[in-house]
Amino acid sequence: MSSLLEQLIDAFRVLPGVGQKSAQRMAYHVLEREREGGLRLSQALAEAVEKVGHCVRCRDFSETEVCATCASASRDAHLLCAVESPADRLAIEQATGYRGLYFVLQGRLSPLDGIGPRELGLDILGARLAEGEVQELIIATNPTVEGEATAHYLSQLARGHGVKPSRLAHGLPLGGELEYVDRGTLSHAFGSRAEIRD
Amino acid sequence: MSSLLEQLIDAFRVLPGVGQKSAQRMAYHVLEREREGGLRLSQALAEAVEKVGHCVRCRDFSETEVCATCASASRDAHLLCAVESPADRLAIEQATGYRGLYFVLQGRLSPLDGIGPRELGLDILGARLAEGEVQELIIATNPTVEGEATAHYLSQLARGHGVKPSRLAHGLPLGGELEYVDRGTLSHAFGSRAEIRD
Numbered sequence: 001m002s003s004l005l006e007q008l009i010d011a012f013r014v015l016p017g018v019g020q021k022s023a024q025r026m027a028y029h030v031l032e033r034e035r036e037g038g039l040r041l042s043q044a045l046a047e048a049v050e051k052v053g054h055c056v057r058c059r060d061f062s063e064t065e066v067c068a069t070c071a072s073a074s075r076d077a078h079l080l081c082a083v084e085s086p087a088d089r090l091a092i093e094q095a096t097g098y099r100g101l102y103f104v105l106q107g108r109l110s111p112l113d114g115i116g117p118r119e120l121g122l123d124i125l126g127a128r129l130a131e132g133e134v135q136e137l138i139i140a141t142n143p144t145v146e147g148e149a150t151a152h153y154l155s156q157l158a159r160g161h162g163v164k165p166s167r168l169a170h171g172l173p174l175g176g177e178l179e180y181v182d183r184g185t186l187s188h189a190f191g192s193r194a195e196i197r198d
Numbered sequence: 199m200s201s202l203l204e205q206l207i208d209a210f211r212v213l214p215g216v217g218q219k220s221a222q223r224m225a226y227h228v229l230e231r232e233r234e235g236g237l238r239l240s241q242a243l244a245e246a247v248e249k250v251g252h253c254v255r256c257r258d259f260s261e262t263e264v265c266a267t268c269a270s271a272s273r274d275a276h277l278l279c280a281v282e283s284p285a286d287r288l289a290i291e292q293a294t295g296y297r298g299l300y301f302v303l304q305g306r307l308s309p310l311d312g313i314g315p316r317e318l319g320l321d322i323l324g325a326r327l328a329e330g331e332v333q334e335l336i337i338a339t340n341p342t343v344e345g346e347a348t349a350h351y352l353s354q355l356a357r358g359h360g361v362k363p364s365r366l367a368h369g370l371p372l373g374g375e376l377e378y379v380d381r382g383t384l385s386h387a388f389g390s391r392a393e394i395r396d
Contacts, residue, residue, distance in 0.1 A: 002261045004246045011242035014235030016227040017220075028285050029214045030243065031250055031259060032304070037212030038247045044209035045240035048202045048225070049233045061229055063200045087226050106230070180219075 005031070057128075059104045059121050061086050069102065076100045081138040082125070082154055084108050084147065087179045092140060095183040096190040100138070103128070108141055108150040120150070122157060129161035136164045138193055143172045155196045166193045203229070255326075257319050258302045259284050267299065274298045279336040280323070280352055282306050282345065290338060298336070301326070306339060307348040318348070320355065327359035334362045341368055 005027060012023035030038035054060065055067035062068075069075060079100025083089045089102050105120040117123070128134065137158040141147035155165035169192030172181060181189075203225060210221035228236035252258065253265035260266075267273060277298025281287045287300050303318040315321070326332065335356040339345035353363035369387040370379055379387075 002250055002259050002265070004242070004250050004261050005259055008242040008246040011235070011239040014228070014232050014239055015224045017223075022215075024285060024288065025215075026213045027246070028259075028283065030212070031246065032283075034212050035247045037209070038243050041209040041212055042240045042243035042247070044202070044206040045228065045236050045243075048206040048229060049236045049240070052200055052202050052229055061200050061203055061226075063202055067200070085226065085230075087222060090222065179223075 054106075058102050059106055059124070060089055060102060074099070077133050078135040079138060080128070080134045080136070081140055083140045083178075084142055084150070085179070088140065088142070091179050091181070091186060092190060095186040098190065105141070105150070108144075108146045109153055110146050117153070122153075125154075126157060126161070129158060129163050134163055136166055139165055139167050139196075140178070140190075142178045143168075143174050143176065165196045167196055168193050252304075256300050256302055257304055257322070258287055258300060272297070275331050276333040277336065278326070278332045278334070279338055281338045282340055282348075286338065286340070303339070303348070306342075306344045307351055308344050315351070320351075323352075324355060324359070327356060327361050332361050334364055337363055337365050 008027045008030075009020070009023045012018055012026045013020070018026070030041075051063050052061050053063070055062040055065070055070055057066050057070040060067050060069070064071075076099050079098075080103055081089075081092065081098065081100055082103045082105060083092065084105050084107060086104055086106075089104055092098060092102075103121075103125055105122075107115050107120055109115060109117070109120065129137065137154065139151045139154050139158075141150045141154070151167055155167070158165035168189045172178065172185065172189050178186070206225045206228075207218070207221045210216055210224045211218070216224070228239075249261050250259050251261070253260035253263070253268055255264050255268040258265050258267070262269075274297050277296075278301055279287075279290065279296065279298060280301045280303060281290065282303050282305065284302055284304075287302055290296060290300075301319075301323055303320075305313050305318055307313060307315070307318065327335065335352065337349045337352050337356075339348045339352070349365055353365070356363035368383070369390065370376065370383065376384070
């Protein structure tokens with residue numbers, strides 16, 4: 001087999017859920033039928049890896065210092081929604097009519113893996129809440145053990161700054177991943193978020 | 199969402215079996231955890247698309263005019279195995295101890311799709327058989343209707359040049375459950391049963 005082809009198959013295995021067989025199939029597919037698409041993918045990868053960083057306000061992926069959502073004048077700055085990942089943020093944006101802002105934790109509290117408040121940018125979030133503009137912190141971490149622990153921590157943080165914390169309604173299947181929930185369920189849960197009381 | 203990110207997600211959809219959700223997952227995975235691997239993939243794609251062509255002898259993918267297998271002195275040039283695709287060739291190479299050469303059809307006869315003998319390079323194959331070195335043409339097309347039609351055509355071609363055609367054995371897959379084998383296979387395997395000898 002051509003060594004460039006071997007390198008390509010090997011390189012495809014970096015993608016999630018792609019093993020040897022799928023990688024072979026992808027490489028052959030590109031070379032047999034999609035050389036143009038392959039080049040486009042090559043360029044898109046190089047550009048994105050080089051230019052996509054994080055928004056300094058919300059920590060979501062962004063090509064600019066402040067992302068388009070954070071910079072938008074038409075979003076409601078009184079509402080802030082904390083999510084674990086950019087994919088979760090996208091899922092909420094696509095499924096609901098939410099017009100507030102986001103904060104992307106890029107993870108969840110997991111002391112055993114060395115992921116504490118600092119790694120999740122909670123110092124930035126605390127400063128943001130202290131500014132006084134945010135009135136409600138919508139906590140949309142995943143309904144997993146670590147996600148719930150993170151939600152608890154965030155609700156305490158919000159209360160400490162006089163901000164009302166709320167949590168997505170539990171219509172979400174327990175143990176599931178927010179990114180893969182169907183839109184109807186996600187939209188319903190988002191709409192039924194409840195204030196967290198002591 | 200960042201437009202470079204949107205472009206990347208869109209570009210991933212060129213891969214086989216990758217829809218919107220998987221493409222999102224791949225893009226986020228690369229940006230979150232595998233930027234280096236993403237760059238490697240970008241380079242491997244660009245290089246392979248640019249430099250991998252087809253071997254003039256066997257029509258398999260190759261960076262050189264004649265591929266390493268065809269150029270190898272240690273392969274048995276009396277045996278030629280015809281397969282539909284580079285993936286099939288690789289499967290045989292990995293699974294068997296075959297030491298002969300290959301011919302990759304890059305398809306199968308399908309008159310309705312405009313794929314005839316010329317598209318499969320059967321003129322090249324005919325010239326190859328006419329050289330007189332090949333003694334057996336092992337026909338390893340898929341056991342589908344079109345694959346069988348192609349096999350029939352190839353066996354006629356081989357006989358016309360005084361070359362012995364052979365076909366991969368059909369029957370029960372090893373490790374399979376007889377109860378779950380499809381009727382065609384079971385019927386064929388039953389009809390082609392072989393006597394057990396000591």
